[in-house]
Amino acid sequence: MSGPVRLERMRWWHVEQLMPVERELFAPQPWTERLFWSELGQPDTRHYLVALAGDGPQAQVAGYAGLCDHPDEAFVQTLAVAPPAQGSGLGSRLLVALLEEAGRRRQRTVSLEVRADNAPAQRLYDRHGFVRTGVRRGYYAGGVDALVLTRRA
């Protein structure tokens, strides 16, 4: 995956393209296509972005991310960068774009859940001002805890 990567609003036709990345990164509990479509069907409260490398039909999904706008806080629903594109700042770019959207929606609090054993993601969130505010014991497959992280603007 090479060349410039651009961020766009995620559309229904991106879902099929991103599923291989979803399955690779989030096995054994990937989201289904149906779940992505359900999220995209709620544009008032959801903001999903896709990162595309290349142009036209050749464009490849380098990453994606989504935000849910709850009444009293925003929530990072998902954040993913395809393995060949990791470590070059795309995860940060996607997260910053979601935080900016939360700001536009006048949300001062943004939360998310991350696996307790996912150190790279925790470092990314730490760099962007998230702090640990809770734990959901055994939330993920295999009994792995979810850490609840929160950022207050």
Ligand SMILES: CC(C)(COP(=O)(O)OP(=O)(O)OC[C@H]1O[C@@H](n2cnc3c(N)ncnc32)[C@H](O)[C@@H]1OP(=O)(O)O)[C@@H](O)C(=O)NCCC(=O)NCCS
């Ligand atoms: C977590 C995840 C989204 C991070 O994405 P990413 O694009 O690799 O993130 P970034 O590149 O912004 O930052 C990652 C590292 O690359 C480094 N980096 C950033 N830009 C860089 C550049 N231009 N050159 C070299 N390294 C760079 C960062 O300093 C950071 O270093 P660290 O590991 O010491 O913290 C990605 O690893 C991923 O999709 N993981 C699997 C799914 C997942 O865990 N999602 C989160 C669920 S809560």
